[in-house]
Amino acid sequence: MAIITLTSxxxxxxxxxxxxxxxxxxxxxxxxxxxxxHEIEAANIAHGAFVLxxxxxxxxxxxxxxxxVDSLGGENSKIIAAEIEGHFFIGADNGLFSLISxxxxxxxxxxxxxxxxxxxxxxxxxxAAVNLxxxxxxxxxxxxxxxxxxxxxxxxxxxxxxxxxxxxxxxNYGNLITNIKQNDFExxxxxxxxxxxxxxxxxxxxxxxxxxxxxxxxxxxxxxxxVLEIGIKNGHAAQLLGxxxxxxxxxxxx
Amino acid sequence: MAIITLTSxxxxxxxxxxxxxxxxxxxxxxxxxxxxxHEIEAANIAHGAFVLxxxxxxxxxxxxxxxxVDSLGGENSKIIAAEIEGHFFIGADNGLFSLISxxxxxxxxxxxxxxxxxxxxxxxxxxAAVNLxxxxxxxxxxxxxxxxxxxxxxxxxxxxxxxxxxxxxxxNYGNLITNIKQNDFExxxxxxxxxxxxxxxxxxxxxxxxxxxxxxxxxxxxxxxxVLEIGIKNGHAAQLLGxxxxxxxxxxxx
Amino acid sequence: MAIITLTSxxxxxxxxxxxxxxxxxxxxxxxxxxxxxHEIEAANIAHGAFVLxxxxxxxxxxxxxxxxVDSLGGENSKIIAAEIEGHFFIGADNGLFSLISxxxxxxxxxxxxxxxxxxxxxxxxxxAAVNLxxxxxxxxxxxxxxxxxxxxxxxxxxxxxxxxxxxxxxxNYGNLITNIKQNDFExxxxxxxxxxxxxxxxxxxxxxxxxxxxxxxxxxxxxxxxVLEIGIKNGHAAQLLGxxxxxxxxxxxx
Numbered sequence: 001m002a003i004i005t006l007t008s009x010x011x012x013x014x015x016x017x018x019x020x021x022x023x024x025x026x027x028x029x030x031x032x033x034x035x036x037x038h039e040i041e042a043a044n045i046a047h048g049a050f051v052l053x054x055x056x057x058x059x060x061x062x063x064x065x066x067x068x069v070d071s072l073g074g075e076n077s078k079i080i081a082a083e084i085e086g087h088f089f090i091g092a093d094n095g096l097f098s099l100i101s102x103x104x105x106x107x108x109x110x111x112x113x114x115x116x117x118x119x120x121x122x123x124x125x126x127x128a129a130v131n132l133x134x135x136x137x138x139x140x141x142x143x144x145x146x147x148x149x150x151x152x153x154x155x156x157x158x159x160x161x162x163x164x165x166x167x168x169x170x171x172n173y174g175n176l177i178t179n180i181k182q183n184d185f186e187x188x189x190x191x192x193x194x195x196x197x198x199x200x201x202x203x204x205x206x207x208x209x210x211x212x213x214x215x216x217x218x219x220x221x222x223x224x225x226x227v228l229e230i231g232i233k234n235g236h237a238a239q240l241l242g243x244x245x246x247x248x249x250x251x252x253x254x
Numbered sequence: 255m256a257i258i259t260l261t262s263x264x265x266x267x268x269x270x271x272x273x274x275x276x277x278x279x280x281x282x283x284x285x286x287x288x289x290x291x292h293e294i295e296a297a298n299i300a301h302g303a304f305v306l307x308x309x310x311x312x313x314x315x316x317x318x319x320x321x322x323v324d325s326l327g328g329e330n331s332k333i334i335a336a337e338i339e340g341h342f343f344i345g346a347d348n349g350l351f352s353l354i355s356x357x358x359x360x361x362x363x364x365x366x367x368x369x370x371x372x373x374x375x376x377x378x379x380x381x382a383a384v385n386l387x388x389x390x391x392x393x394x395x396x397x398x399x400x401x402x403x404x405x406x407x408x409x410x411x412x413x414x415x416x417x418x419x420x421x422x423x424x425x426n427y428g429n430l431i432t433n434i435k436q437n438d439f440e441x442x443x444x445x446x447x448x449x450x451x452x453x454x455x456x457x458x459x460x461x462x463x464x465x466x467x468x469x470x471x472x473x474x475x476x477x478x479x480x481v482l483e484i485g486i487k488n489g490h491a492a493q494l495l496g497x498x499x500x501x502x503x504x505x506x507x508x
Numbered sequence: 509m510a511i512i513t514l515t516s517x518x519x520x521x522x523x524x525x526x527x528x529x530x531x532x533x534x535x536x537x538x539x540x541x542x543x544x545x546h547e548i549e550a551a552n553i554a555h556g557a558f559v560l561x562x563x564x565x566x567x568x569x570x571x572x573x574x575x576x577v578d579s580l581g582g583e584n585s586k587i588i589a590a591e592i593e594g595h596f597f598i599g600a601d602n603g604l605f606s607l608i609s610x611x612x613x614x615x616x617x618x619x620x621x622x623x624x625x626x627x628x629x630x631x632x633x634x635x636a637a638v639n640l641x642x643x644x645x646x647x648x649x650x651x652x653x654x655x656x657x658x659x660x661x662x663x664x665x666x667x668x669x670x671x672x673x674x675x676x677x678x679x680n681y682g683n684l685i686t687n688i689k690q691n692d693f694e695x696x697x698x699x700x701x702x703x704x705x706x707x708x709x710x711x712x713x714x715x716x717x718x719x720x721x722x723x724x725x726x727x728x729x730x731x732x733x734x735v736l737e738i739g740i741k742n743g744h745a746a747q748l749l750g751x752x753x754x755x756x757x758x759x760x761x762x
Contacts, residue, residue, distance in 0.1 A: 001537045005526065011426030012293040012520070015309035018259065021288050022312035028506040029255045029286065032537065034529050039520040043426050043488050056525035058530035058630070070493070077465050116463060122312070167535030173550050209624060211585050225626040234551050260755030266520070266547040269563035272513065275542050276566035283509040283540065293671040296681050297742050331719050370717060378564070 002028075002133035003059060007052050008068035008121070009043060020066065023126035031133060036065075045151070046245070049099035050169040050177075054225055056087050056111050064129045065186070067091035069120040079120050079140055080145055081128055082108040084185070088132045090125045098150040110143040128197035154246075156180045158188060163251045165228070167243055174236030177229050178249045182222040185251065192253045196220055198230050229253040256282075261290040261306050262322035262375070263297060270375070274320065277380035279494050285387060290319070299405070303353035304423040304431075308479055309395070310341050310354070318383045321345030322375040333374050335382055335397055336362040342386045343464035344379045352404035353433060354377040363396040408500075412438045417505045419482070421497055428490030431483050432503045436476040441507065446507045450474055450489055453495045510536075510641035511567060512606040515544040515560050516576035516629070517551060524629070527730055528574065531634035540642060544573075551578035553659070554753070557607035558677040558685075562733055564595050564608070570665045572637045575599035587628050588653055589636055590616040596640045598633045606658035659672040662754075664688045666696060671759045673736070682744030685737050686757045690730040692757065700761045702729055706738050734751055 004024055010016035017038050024031055033213035036055050040048040048069035056065055064087075071079070071092035078093040082105035089097050090111070097105055117123035128141050156165030156179050176198070196203045198218075206220050206228075213219045215234040218241075223229040228249065231237045238244060258278055264270035271292050278285055290309050294302040302323035310319055318341075320452035323345035325333070332347040343351050344365070351359055356478045371377035382395050410419030412434045419434035430452070450457045452472075460474050460482075469488040472495075477483040482503065485491045492498060512532055518524035523577045527665050532539055544563050548556040556577035564573055572595075579587070579600035585603040590613035597605055598619070605613055615749045625631035636649050664673030664687045675690035684706070705724075714728050714736075723742040725750075731737040736757065739745045746752060 003533060003537075009426075012291060013305075014423075014425045015290050015305045016426075017289040018288055018309050022309070022314075023259060025286065025288070026312070026314055029257075034526055034533070036523050036526040037520060051521075055526050055530070058527045058534070060530075060534055077463065117478065118463060118483075122478065147460060170525075171519075173523045207532045209585065209626065216285045221626060224625070224630065229626075249760065263525040265682075267559075268677075268679045269544050269559045270680075272542055272563050273566045276563070276568075279511060279540065279542070280566070280568055283511075323710060331717065371732065371735075372717060376732065402750060 001030060002031050003032045003034055003063045003064060003067045004129045004133055005034045005036050005056070005059065005064065006038070006068070007048060008038045009040040009048070009070070010038045010068065012038060019119075020068070020121045020126055023122050024130055027130040027174045028126060028134065029097070031130065034059075040069050045070060045094060045096045045099070047169070049096050051151040051154050052096075053193040057085065059087070062088065062131045064088045064090065066121060066125050066129050067096060068125065069096060070094045071120055077120070077143070079113065079124050080108055080143055080148060081111055081132070082106065082148065083138060088138070090128050090132075092120070093145075093149050095149040095151040097148065097154050097218065105148060107138040108145045108148045109138050110140045110145045126187045154179055156184065160188060161253055163188065167245055167247045167249060168227070170238045170243075170245060172241075173231060174238045175229055175231035176228055176237050176241070176243050176247075177223065177225070180228040180230070180249060180251065183225045185222075185228070188253060194251050194253050197252070199243055199247065199251045202239055255284060255286050256287055257317045258383045258387055259290050259310070259313065259317060259319045259430040260292070260322070261294065261302060262292045262324065263302070263318065263324070268291060270489040273373075274322070274375045274380055277376050278384055278415075279292055281381060281384040282388065285384065288313075292432045294323050294353055296397055298493045299324060299348060299350045299425070300353070300461070303350050306416050307354040309476045311339065314340070315340040316342065318342045318386045320346065320375060320379050320383050321350060322379065323350060323376055324348045331374070333365040333366055333367065333378050334362055334402060335386070336360065337392060337397055342392070344382050345405050346374070347399075349403040349405040351402065359402060362402045363392050364399045366398045374405065385481075391487070408433055410434045410438065411440060414442060416467060417442065419503050421480070421499055421501045421503060424492045426498075427485060428492045428494075428495050429483055429485035430491050430501075430503070431448045431477065431479070432481055434482040434503060434505065435479045436482070437477070439482070448505050448507050451504045451506070453501065489507060509538060509540050511540045511571045512637045512641055513542045513564070513567065513571060513573045514535070514546070514576070515548065515573065516546045517548040517578070518546045518557070518576065522664040526628045527627075528576070528623070531630050532638055533571060535638040536642065537633060537665075539638065546576050553602060553604045554607070555580060555677070557604050560604070561715060565593065567595065569594040570596065572596045572598065572640045574629060574633050574637050575604060576633065577604060578602050579628055580618050584654070585628070587621065587632050588616055588639070588656060588753045589619055589649055590614065590656065590734035591646060598629070598636050598640075601657050603657040603659040606728060607661050613656060615646040616653045616656045617646050618653045621676065632642060635662055662687060664692065666692045668755055669761055671696065671714055673757050675753055675757060676735070676750075676757045678753060681748045684745050684749070684755075684757070685731065685733070685749055686735055688736040688757060688759065689734070690734045693730075693736070695762060702759050702761050705758045707751050707755065709749055724729045735755045
């Protein structure tokens with residue numbers, strides 16, 4: 001049973017996600033459709049990329065991921081498909097796919113659209129996804145495309161004295177998920193002391209779990225994505241620490 | 255694999271939608287259940303009708319649609335089923351079904367309820383939906399009903415000089431979806447100049463896609479439903495233009 | 509086709525629920541996954557218990573329910589599984605399972621975790637759920653556990669003169685769902701007159717359905733869960749009556 005996932009900024013008040021599902025099931029009723037999120041902020045590429053990045057590797061290889069974020073369609077808007085880390089992605093050429101992996105997208109193609117559409121997730125992405133999940137090759141779906149829009153992913157700067165990173169996402173609990181990698185930290189710390197700076201807060205520990213702190217206290221840990229995450233137990237860290245998307249978080253070694 | 259869709263004002267904080275799904279799967283575990291929306295505003299018939307209308311024709315013919323909006327049940331509340339445009343609809347007799355098509359509902363019946371229920375979506379709609387999706391005829395589910403509640407759908411007024419329409423829905427992006435039809439506009443415009451009025455804003459163009467305008471600018475296009483839609487690229491048109499549900503939108507020809 | 513349900517405080521902005529689904533489907537792609545709710549308030553055991561309690565008995569016996577509320581994992585955090593009323597439950601040992609039934613949990617076990625995880629719903633609950641749905645016995649999943657955390661469920665006090673209960677949940681419509689049971693009321697009322705007190709409001713009737721009252725008026729009925737529910741037709745009772753979670757509701761007989 002093939003899986004197609006959906007990630008979008010459609011929200012839940014409208015029928016947009018259901019319409020895409022209807023298109024998919026009309027072509028192949030046996031497909032399992034899994035919603036990754038439909039609450040991506042409208043046209044927020046960074047939010048969409050973070051959520052998709054956090055999720056897709058948990059699905060089986062060759063899973064097809066439809067990404068309808070900032071994908072309003074129209075004559076000049078390109079809908080592309082690409083292979084990244086053994087998964088297939090279909091969405092607008094808006095740079096989002098350049099932010100979900102450190103590897104280059106492979107076999108990028110433009111999906112041919114007969115007529116311009118104001119709803120490409122329904123009118124072209126759904127059919128392309130069903131074809132891919134049935135075993136079609138990317139090159140069968142459209143012309144090769146070498147100009148995929150790319151953004152540079154914000155990467156933490158690390159040297160022997162410090163790591164300077166940023167908040168990459170604030171999750172539903174208000175936890176701050178940074179771009180500071182566990183690997184980098186472990187390589188640099190070498191038994192040294194360190195201080196972690198989060199706004200005006202400074203901490204000198206990293207927890208193994210949130211159970212080590214009391215409700216209302218700050219925890220810092222390397223999470224399931226292998227990056228530094230800061231939270232307040234039973235509290236909303238972003239609000240309580242005055243942090244937002246892209247706020248700086250640093251670690252100084254001494 | 256038969257499909258049953260759900261449209262409701264249940265929201266996501268409670269288990270109501272899951273309970274209806276449990277009832278359906280308890281009767282037939284092979285059915286695919288697709289959520290159209292559970293974020294219809296409480297008891298808002300117009301919102302429910304707009305969302306259902308925008309979605310149902312994308313599903314295969316004979317799909318069964320459960321509509322639990324303003325359906326609190328009880329002794330005097332009738333649960334009805336009807337056929338509209340080759341689809342089956344089950345819900346309260348509250349007028350919603352009269353707003354989702356220009357065609358008359360056919361074969362309207364009252365679903366028999368053994369005991370009055372405060373949760374008819376679970377207690378009678380689920381079983382009726384499973385029966386219909388298994389091929390039962392509407393007349394097997396209950397008595398014919400000739401008094402289905404009807405509302406008149408707000409229709410844009412059109413003549414050679416102008417079209418006067420209204421905002422029929424504000425979607426998740428804040429876009430204004432009107433009841434002005436592309437067909438009517440194209441029939442009347444005949445190469446004439448025109449001005450479109452949206453609150454204090456006046457525009458003299460219709461876009462083919464949102465790509466033609468810059469972020470922050472207003473776009474106007476005929477959308478995937480074939481009606482006039484107004485938005486602000488990367489902005490919330492309803493807030494920025496001071497428009498709400500039922501606000502007037504007009505087109506004057508000259 | 510086995511069913512696994514999910515109840516969590518994950519919300520919809522992140523991919524957490526989808527990641528758990530990916531883990532489940534990676535192990536057994538034929539399982540039907542039903543979301544009960546992902547909008548439980550963060551770490552709110554009472555909210556999670558109410559919603560789960562209202563839903564699970566509608567599913568077939570032996571259904572497996574994953575409950576990821578206040579389940580942040582870590583070294584000291586126990587993930588348990590138990591049988592309650594013929595259903596299987598998997599979640600953190602945080603007391604939630606003691607609030608969903610009047611019967612004792614049976615066969616409680618601790619699920620072995622090879623390494624501590626910050627995301628136990630993905631890393632241990634999903635696999636345990638798939639095993640249980642495939643027919644594994646609880647005792648095959650881990651060691652017996654006799655110290656399951658227990659809370660005392662708030663129960664209405666009833667005697668011949670009065671019943672004193674509380675608001676157990678405020679639903680999406682703003683309706684007040686209490687812990688006053690229809691059985692207790694019917695046993696005690698014996699044809700006597702009664703007054704129901706809800707904040708400053710006093711009523712002397714119980715409706716059979718919301719249809720008996722006009723929009724804007726208060727209805728009181730015994731709902732599909734067999735408990736007293738108070739609402740305002742087409743209004744938000746909690747806001748309009750100034751009631752909240754745990755506010756007192758009483759019935760005095762005379």
